[in-house]
Amino acid sequence: MADQRVGTVHELRRYPVKSMAAESLRSAAVSWHGLAGDRRWAFVRPRMERSGFPWLTIREKPDLWRFEPYFLDPDDVEGSKTMVKIPDGADLEVADPELARHLGEGVRVIKQYGGVFDTFPLSMLTIQSVEGLSRLVGQSLAPLRFRPNILINACESDSFPEDRWTGAILRIGSLRCRVDVRDKRCVMVNVDPSNVFSNSDVFRVIVKERNARFGVYGSTVEPGEVSVGDPVFLETWRSTE
Numbered sequence: 001m002a003d004q005r006v007g008t009v010h011e012l013r014r015y016p017v018k019s020m021a022a023e024s025l026r027s028a029a030v031s032w033h034g035l036a037g038d039r040r041w042a043f044v045r046p047r048m049e050r051s052g053f054p055w056l057t058i059r060e061k062p063d064l065w066r067f068e069p070y071f072l073d074p075d076d077v078e079g080s081k082t083m084v085k086i087p088d089g090a091d092l093e094v095a096d097p098e099l100a101r102h103l104g105e106g107v108r109v110i111k112q113y114g115g116v117f118d119t120f121p122l123s124m125l126t127i128q129s130v131e132g133l134s135r136l137v138g139q140s141l142a143p144l145r146f147r148p149n150i151l152i153n154a155c156e157s158d159s160f161p162e163d164r165w166t167g168a169i170l171r172i173g174s175l176r177c178r179v180d181v182r183d184k185r186c187v188m189v190n191v192d193p194s195n196v197f198s199n200s201d202v203f204r205v206i207v208k209e210r211n212a213r214f215g216v217y218g219s220t221v222e223p224g225e226v227s228v229g230d231p232v233f234l235e236t237w238r239s240t241e
Contacts, residue, residue, distance in 0.1 A: 046106025132159025
């Protein structure tokens with residue numbers, strides 16, 4: 001049985017620094033640790049080092065969306081210096097203590113080469129899910145609010161099609177990835193990245209109507225390259241007998 005085409009890659013984004021602004025990409029290499037350069041840096045809140053979630057995020061500081069990370073060498077993002085354009089227009093290296101001072105007293109930065117992920121290294125979402133949630137909330141919502149790596153335009157028009165992909169293998173470009181779990185959300189989704197205003201209805205509706213789940217998390221089965229416009233296939237199980 002042929003693999004089933006379930007969509008097309010509409011957008012690709014990575015987040016070089018956890019909870020800061022996204023970089024929009026045309027293509028990206030994907031390893032066992034997600035998109036190259038994704039969430040390799042994060043800022044730690046003071047006196048939270050031993051907690052289960054020490055990271056400084058949009059939840060505590062909504063204007064992190066206004067800090068724009070980028071790589072000096074976009075052809076070698078894992079080896080490149082990471083810079084951040086701060087809201088006043090200055091460019092600071094991510095490890096510059098001056099940047100940490102802009103983020104709050106006692107805040108410090110760390111780097112993890114495997115990425116600072118909440119659960120799994122890949123996050124995926126469909127346009128149809130964003131549209132469906134927008135109808136439930138009564139407001140047009142931007143996909144970027146939910147910080148996906150891969151935004152997919154699904155072939156089916158029904159809302160929340162990725163829910164039905166859980167447990168399956170997707171083939172996207174030369175990447176093969178497993179859809180592991182539905183993405184359990186938190187209040188970060190209330191913050192609009194375009195203006196950092198907060199709307200508590202967004203998370204409230206996700207909790208009430210979706211059991212707090214929206215989008216899916218995945219992990220790499222076979223590393224590869226993904227590009228905007230790539231078809232997304234749901235692999236069909238084949239017996240080896």
